[in-house]
Amino acid sequence: MTSSTSAAPGTAAHDFAAQLSRYAELLVRVGINLQPGGNLLVNAPLEAAELARLVARSAYRAGALNVTVRYHDAQLGRLKIDEASDEAVAHVPSWLPDETLRMIDDGYAFLTLDGSDPDLMAGADSSRLALSAKLRAIVMKAVSEKMMAFEVAWCIGAISVPAWASKVYPELGQDEAVSALWRDIFRVTRADTPDPLAAWQQHIDRLGRVRDQLNARRYDALHFWDPAGGTDLTVGLAENHVWCGAEDRTRCGVRIVPNMPTDEVFTAPHRERVSGVAVASKPLLVRGEIVEGLRVRFEGGQVVEASASRGEATFLKLLDTDEGARRLGEVALVTASAPVAQSGRLFYNTLFDENAASHLALGRAYEFTFGGDPAESGGNDSLIHEDWMIGTASMNVDGVAADGTREALMRGGEWAGETLKL
Amino acid sequence: MTSSTSAAPGTAAHDFAAQLSRYAELLVRVGINLQPGGNLLVNAPLEAAELARLVARSAYRAGALNVTVRYHDAQLGRLKIDEASDEAVAHVPSWLPDETLRMIDDGYAFLTLDGSDPDLMAGADSSRLALSAKLRAIVMKAVSEKMMAFEVAWCIGAISVPAWASKVYPELGQDEAVSALWRDIFRVTRADTPDPLAAWQQHIDRLGRVRDQLNARRYDALHFWDPAGGTDLTVGLAENHVWCGAEDRTRCGVRIVPNMPTDEVFTAPHRERVSGVAVASKPLLVRGEIVEGLRVRFEGGQVVEASASRGEATFLKLLDTDEGARRLGEVALVTASAPVAQSGRLFYNTLFDENAASHLALGRAYEFTFGGDPAESGGNDSLIHEDWMIGTASMNVDGVAADGTREALMRGGEWAGETLKL
Secondary structure, three states: OOOOOOOOOOOOHHHHHHHHHHHHHHHHHHHOOOOOOOEEEEEEEHHHHHHHHHHHHHHHHOOOOEEEEEEEOHHHHHHHHHHOOHHHHOOOOOOOOHHHHHHHHOOOEEEEEEOOOOOOOOOOOHHHHHHHHHHHHHHOHHHHHHHHOOOOOEEEEEOOOHHHHHHHOOOOOHHHHHHHHHHHHHHHOOOOOOOHHHHHHHHHHHHHHHHHHHHHHOOOEEEEEOOOOOOEEEEEEOOOEOOEEOEEEOOOOOEEOOEEOOOOEEEOEEEEEEEEEEEOOOOEEEOOEEEEOOEEEEEOOEEEEEEOOEOHHHHHHHHOOOHHHHOEEEEEEOOOOOHHHHOOOOOOOHHHHOOOOOEEEEEOOOHHHEOOOOOOOOOOOOOOEEEEEOOOOOOEEEEEOOOOOEEEEEEOOEEOOOOOOO | OOOOOOOOOOOOHHHHHHHHHHHHHHHHHHHOOOOOOOEEEEEEEHHHHHHHHHHHHHHHHOOOOEEEEEEEOHHHHHHHHHHOOHHHHOOOOOOOOHHHHHHHHOOOEEEEEEOOOOOOOOOOOHHHHHHHHHHHHHHOHHHHHHHHOOOOOEEEEEOOOHHHHHHHOOOOOHHHHHHHHHHHHHHHOOOOOOOHHHHHHHHHHHHHHHHHHHHHHOOOEEEEEOOOOOOEEEEEEOOOEOOEEOEEEOOOOOEEOOEEOOOOEEEOEEEEEEEEEEEOOOOEEEOOEEEEOOEEEEEOOEEEEEEOOEOHHHHHHHHOOOHHHHOEEEEEEOOOOOHHHHOOOOOOOHHHHOOOOOEEEEEOOOHHHEOOOOOOOOOOOOOOEEEEEOOOOOOEEEEEOOOOOEEEEEEOOEEOOOOOOO
């Protein structure tokens, strides 16, 4: 799970406009499930103006009182790292979270349109970058805690922007790449189907059945082994762990889909009971830098060895953020046949890539993945939450009960039909 | 005085980039005169990203601690008027001013990049528009009061955007229009001169000499008469009125230029001592609608008759905002040879047009145009402040002393050399 728009006609311009409208409607009606009289904050990159306006229109038509769009310009972040004084890089305005906290109090729904240049921070000073990210996370901690507790509705959806699209489709010209990535977004979010809202309901029901069966089993641990990929890892699950996925409910009982697309079920590992080797099956993006060929060894829940063929220093710096950065906060199961996985592309974007493969996350566990107190249940805490993919088409996963008995959960990257009813 | 970016190469691309950089530097160094260790908030339309980034770079290089850019999307405002419920149109979030007030407390400088579609609100429901503008002004009153009291540094500069440029240059293609408007901006802000900072100093000194002489004279009233244009108006000046212009000082003593361009000197009329007829010499833009052929008659300080060949209903609605909306809050003198006037164009933009002609403003007087208490001095108050131009190349202005003696201030639209030393 991840918690963090220019337009180019793909087929006919008319089709694109129609799909973009349906996509906006999906984000408003299914993603944040906006209630009449509700308020909406949209976080969007500058390129997302067209989609943001369609979202605002959908929201007002659904009876919204107010829609505020906060446009952000990622290049300003890069510019600060490159041009500002050390004092300025270490300065995060103390008022930064206040408006958002006030909106949370007022019951705003939060929609984030996610689309950015994966190479934005390439070559930037990594110490400045790490310091800036850490200080920002500290100042914004109250906001992320309230979001993670679902005090309000929120959803993250994707948007195709040139820099991202060209990274995913380097063989295409910029306009074609933007179109191709839009087609991916419409496909994996089912905005290209005749009745996207019905298609989503069906999808959510199926994923919900897997989640509910896993919750009924109460496994003590998961064992991942992948003869081809090299992973052989036992992930102890937290006491009182809760499997989540598909949809969530806000404190007020509104059903939302926090990530679109979403094809994962996930829960909380025990911070001290992880051991073995995990090999990343895809590159990951850490603070703007690509980390490739990552291989990590755990003992007693902690990373004791980590190596990478690219970006190793960045990954090691991430581990040093705080004590919890070396331990797991999430384990997630995704089949190799999920829509994002089917494209066979690397998207350099967590929202997409984490829905293409089973994955782990270093750092903070989500409060809602526990039935009791997170800390007492063995849950992890940290300023970071960094997903990385280990799933492949040769991945096997067993559920291990407290008495050591095992059940097949995944075989060759797909749900094991002998254990799970779909 | 007014208190409220795309890039297209004009000549060579290199020249444009260089002038845009110099312009950014001017706004930071002269406009808000950013101090080392200071903070900056930039308000900018979506099209202003390129200039906003150059401003941020200049600010960080000048030692800024933090630069925040708030991008706004004017189309969202139009969309709300068109699509939202009545309840939503009447809803302004109470938290709206809080972040800005907090920034004011923290001593932020505020730079507004002004460039919008003059026809944005054409055809929109004028009652909804007026209600929305009025409620917003009420919620934001504390902010505008603090700005008007120069508690912090602020400046408004212009940016060429396609919709505005095409309105000013309807005979040109869009790219050419954007370039032509950029050339105007660079010319009237002196960003096209070899040493823009020195050119500004010279300009400010000259305008300051006019301002200082007017302050020394202590006129009781101004008499405007324009045989060709039809204006014949006596504007009584407030007791303790102060002539302002060219530059201002913040509470902390920082010298700023709040409007770029600026070619006016201005002061506060007496709210009850205005009589005669004022004929607008240019169309004005009221809440997004063009008002043309405006002719207004005053008695006892109040508008008693107003007619227009276009937009009359909008103007009459403006007068009904509150009691002070029918009285004057500003009178300003601008020569017919000022750089903006020389272009001969109508810019459909207050920042430009008010620096092309002597003008009046209905509504709120600026606190700093009084040497004593504004209300006791006969100053006006209102939620609105609406400038409209009366100056022409045939305008004459006399300064009238308390004993009735007169001195020539302007003849044929230019300063009268027999009275004023330039």
